[in-house]
Structure formats: C-alpha cells, structure tokens
Amino acid sequence: MVRLTKQAEQNGSGSMSKTYQQTIAAIHELVDEGTVPGASYAFIDGQQVVAGRYGAESLVPGYEPLRAGQLYDVASLTKVVGTTNVILQLVAAGQLALTDSVSKYLAKWRYPQVTVRHLLTHTSGITGYIPHRDKLSAAELHDALLTLHVGENFNVKMVYSDINFIFLGWIAEAILGAPIQTLIAQHVLTPLGMQDSTFTPLDAQNCVPTEVSATRGVIRGVAHDPKAFVLQRHCGSAGLFATSDDLVRFEQAMLTGGESAPMPASFLSELSQDQTPLRHQWRSFGWALLPTKVPTTHNCIWHSGYTGTALVLDLTTHQGLVFLSNRVHPKAPNIRFLERRNALINTYLAEKATQAN
Template sequence: MVVRYQKTIAQLHALVDDQVVPGVSYTIFDGEEKTEEVFGASQLQPTTQPLWQGALYDVASLTKVVGTTTVMMQLVQDGKLSVDDEICRYLPTFGDERVTIRHLMTHTSGITGYIPNRNQLRPDQLTQALLGLHVGEDFNQRVKYADIGFIYLGWIIEHFYHRPVQQVIQEAVLTPLGMDQSTFQPIAAQCVPTEIQPQRGLIRGSTHDPKGYILGEHCGCAGLFSSLSDLTRFGQAMVTDNLAGILTNETMDHLFVDQTPMPGYHGRSFGWRVLPTCDNQPHMVIYHTGYTGTWMILDRQTKQGFIMLSNRVHPSANNPEFIERRHQLVQTYLQEK
C-alpha cells in the first residue's frame, strides 16, 4: 500500500523537511490494511523536542464532526428533533425564526456580527454576545464556514441532555467507540503544544481556539484532544459499521450527500464537507479540517481513509503555506486512492 500512496507520503514528509510543520502523525487505511508514521518534532520552541507515538493533538474543528455532528445526528435519528426545526425553538434568546438546524450544520445560516473584546469576555458574557448576533445577507445564499453554528448546536444538545456538550460527546461518542485516549481535559505533558501567544504563553493541554478556551465544556466547535490511533478507530468505524452502530445506515447515507438548502451542489453535508472522488466510479467522500493542522478524509464506498495530525500553528499561527500544501495533499491523495 505504501507504493500506492508514495506521492502523498512524499508530500507529508516534505511538510516537515521544508519546515512548514514541526512534525506529522498520519494514517492511510484501506479497510483493515493501513500505513502510518509519526515523524518530526513535537515542538520547536522554547526547545526542540521529538514527536512520539500516542501524542495527543488539539484537533480543533475536528471536534465539530467527531463529536457535535455525531450527537446531533443521534438526536435526529431518535426523533428528538428535525434538521429543519427553527433553532429559536431550542435557543429562544436567538430571535431570528428563519434559521434552522440545517443552516447551522451546513454553514449557510449567515449569522454574523462583531463582538468587541471577544477574547477577554467571561463565559456568560460571551454566551450572551454570541446569541445576540444577527443574520446577514449571506443567509440561505452561500456556504460561509464559521464556528458560531456549531457553538449553537452544542447548546441545542445541552437543551436535550441538560449537561455540558463536551460531557455528552464523551458519553455518547468517545466512550462507546473505545476512544480511550481522547479527552477534553488532557494532561499537558501528553499533548503536542500549539501556539506561543503573548497572553497565554506556550499553549499546551488547553484548547487553542479562543472561544473554546472561554466557553470550556460548553463549546461544541473545538476543544477535543485526540491521538492518531483513536481518530483512526473513529475513521474506520465511520466507513465500515456506521460508527459501531451509533448511527443508522440511513443516517450515514445523509452524511455523504450535499445537504445545503440552496439548489445545486455546494459541497456541504451535515457537519462534513463532501468532495467528489477522482476515480472511474465518481462518488462523494467526506472531509474536514482543524485550524491547528489536522484533517480527516473518509470514503465509505471503498472503506478508505486518510487522517493527518500536525501542530502547524506552532510556534506561530501565521503559516499560510500550510493551507496551500494541505490543498495539494488532499488532491494528491484523492488521485492516488
């Protein structure tokens, strides 16, 4: 299998060789067969430290799909709610009756607005400010990726469970799947660091996302720390047995098609991005990234997947080259798979 993905693997190594990221942990799998490597450094500053097998990464927005999306789809398949329910039914403080759960899950809600001193607010102040945002001209017109929708979805989950969303994700997803290394409260020494910031110093073992840092266990858009082996377990379960039966076959079918409310193809399913494959039998794969330097691509039809973890925001988040390299890597993988 290594021969099959040699261009993809060469580009992954080039990320480290060219100092785009400190280190890389990846798995490429075809069913039960897999190739995985861990190489490079875990950190470059204040001292260079080697990367190790089993390291925990701040997976950032992979929290959205591993955790929040999975729990929301459980609620849908259990008949607790519909994706076309208005969100003000569950979040009455939010006043616009046009926005539905579908809009939140496909990033088509158009919710926007500026929050002064956002990163200095207390949790209650930030919650109030986020619920006070308004719907702009992008509503139901185009996909505009944003965290706010999944923060709202986390609070909708809390409406049903009466517990913080991150506790629900732990109980409803991580524990049943045996993702024993994954956690929202990691031991710092087990984590690769992310950014060095003036206010927070070297961030290690707490979420890099500023909104997630303030909201803590009430944040559904970020905050999960996970290992390569746990995310491989998740990915293989997604493409082989409907997440070990957590989701139904029908629910899984819905995740692999465009679910945006506008006519035509816009590349967004519930939570996930959907991409067409490059092979002789074109079909959709699901894909998501994390700001910190992570991504996951899963193909249910061929039972293949690609999980890549890095801390590309270390020592600085100012790393535009990573975004271009990521796009190239995804295209190379889709061509080679």
C-alpha cells in the first residue's frame, strides 16, 4: 500500500485505485529518488478516473509543493492534442488530403514529393542544420525552416522531428487563415471544454516551472521549447499548457468516440494501426504505437513531451493514462528519466491488463 504524505493527494474509486497501486508506487519512486521534482497523474477506465499528485512543482529557487489545478507545459503533447486533430478534421471535411503535397500550401518548400501523410507519420525525411536557430526572429526562423532539405530517410524510415508538425500547423493556417494555436483553441480545446488549457497563461505562478536556463532564467508560464518560444502562435509542435483534469477530459473524449471526439470517427477507428507509407514503422497519425495483448492482440497509442509528460490510450479497452512531470527542472536534459518513464508505462500496461480483465 502506498503511504500518502502531505505532498501526495489522490482521489477516485477505491477498487480501481488498488489496481493501479504498482504504477502509483513507481510514480512516487520517481519523485523520491529525485528523477522528477513531482508528478500529476490520472488513470481512466471508461467513466471512472483515479487522479493524484505527488511531490514538488519547484526545487529552484525554492521548494514549492504541487497544487491542484496547475498548468504544465506539455511540450510535444501539443502535436497529438492539437495539431493532429485540426489536420484530420480538415481532411474529413474535404479541405485537405493525406496525399496532398506540402508544396501545394507552402510555396517556398522545394520538395513536392513530401505529403501530409509523411508529415503526420514523421516519414518526411526532412533534415538539415540552421545556424544560430534559437537567435532568429520568428520570420527568420520561418524562412530558414523552409530551406531545409529531404534526405535518405524519406518515405522509408520514421524519424521523429518537430519540423513535421510545424509544417502541418502552417498548412492549416494556409487553409483556414488563422494561426495554428488559435485553430487548436477553436477546434479542439473549446469544443471539449478544456477551459484551463491555453497557449498564453495569464498567471505564470499557476504554471509548473521547467528549466532554470542560463539565458532565460527560471522558465515559467512561457514555452520551454526554443522553436515554440520563437514562433509563438504559429507553432504546432509545442507550446500548449494544460492541466491534468483537461487532459483527462481529452482522453475520455478520444476513448468514447462519437461526436464528442476531437478526431473524426473515420480516423479514430484507424488510429491503432501503423499509418506510415510502408506500414511497419510503429507510427500512426501523430501518435506512436505500443503493442499489448489485452484482451487480444492490439495496439495502444501514446505520445510524450520533452518536459516530462506522456499520454497513453487503449482505444480497445477504453483505458488511459495521463502522466505530467517537469523532468527538466531544474536542469535539462535529465536523460535517466527516459528509461524510468518507459518502465513506468510498462508497469501501467501490465496493471491495465488486470483491470481490463
């Protein structure tokens, strides 16, 4: 049994809480061993939710315990919560096609063989180096990204890159005439009632801080990701701030499906399948795939964020995990977190199997 301290709070149904005690214990261990300052989490089984938090939001300049309702910089979760859904809504509405060339919408892009599907599945092969990237203005970075080239991985290998989703955001902007972050708010956050989630937090003190940077100081209430910090509302790869409760709301909408889902039903039904051009790269539309055998062989979908966040969804058993931490506080990159996070997810998958049965 996990002992809850002054820094730990948990709520939910007793039976489900007991089922996930191993995963909760693993989360507590992440904090107790100093891998992360603190964590917020939620387990979803249909309409049942167990949620909790443990540890601190801040260690530097001083210790601050986590509080209810705080916003996390969710980093690359922006891709799957926001941009993926905006793009697939456009496809479902006939305003865009997965086979459309990126060049159709971004005139300065020189590689017409790259399609929307390539961007969504990270198989575009886009590569290259931009000197002094983080010192460029938004306009300069925009133009520089469009001068990158396509390498040998095009169409044959999944190589994860923010550039794919920055381009997808710009494609949505070209079609709908508004910044991608505005479009995410209009087409995803507001319809789902994610009323606390935002790209522009009004109160930085309600945000869990990320890195203590030599150049930016304590990063709090503004995007940690350098490209998102520069591109601001024109960045579809990162920049979203969300609460655990709002991400539970998002996951439940995805698990329930129907009209409440942010993703069109035609794509939601295919989301647990490999959608890469060669169909063997373990990548779907935006999401990565995780194999599981509950109750029969099928795939979960998941995504992580550099700041220490992760979502896991089992669309077959209607179960989900929300995990939020600030593993880059006070210092990035904290590589050991990655192995520990993967072990945590494996623990969750094993416990989830018991709950499903």
